[in-house]
Amino acid sequence: MSDNNSTTTVGPFEINLIFKTLDLVYPEFLKGKTEEDVKYTKRIWLQSLSRYESSMVLQVLEQVPDRFPKFCPKLGEFKALCHVRPEHKSFPRLEF
Numbered sequence: 001m002s003d004n005n006s007t008t009t010v011g012p013f014e015i016n017l018i019f020k021t022l023d024l025v026y027p028e029f030l031k032g033k034t035e036e037d038v039k040y041t042k043r044i045w046l047q048s049l050s051r052y053e054s055s056m057v058l059q060v061l062e063q064v065p066d067r068f069p070k071f072c073p074k075l076g077e078f079k080a081l082c083h084v085r086p087e088h089k090s091f092p093r094l095e096f
Contacts, residue, residue, distance in 0.1 A: 010051075016042070049079070
C-alpha cells in the first residue's frame with residue numbers, strides 16, 4: 001500500500017490480512033487445507049478483488065463477523081458486500 005493520496009487497489013497485503021482475519025474469526029476457514037490450496041485460493045481472491053479499492057475492502061472485512069455470524073462468507077458473498085450502490089455513497093453536502 002502506498003502512503004500518497006492516490007487510491008490503492010487490493011493487493012497481496014490486503015489478501016493476506018483478509019485470510020488471517022477470516023482464519024481467526026472462523027476457525028474452520030482453512031481447516032484441512034494444504035499450503036498449496038491456501039496459496040491457490042489467495043490467488044483467486046486477489047484476482048477477484050484486485051479492481052476494488054483497498055480501503056473499501058478493509059471496511060467490508062470489518063463488517064463480515066456481523067453480517068455472517070455463523071459461517072465464513074464465500075468469495076462471492078464477500079464481493080457482494082463490496083458493491084456500493086449509489087444511494088450508499090456519501091456525497092458532499094451543498095450549502096445554500
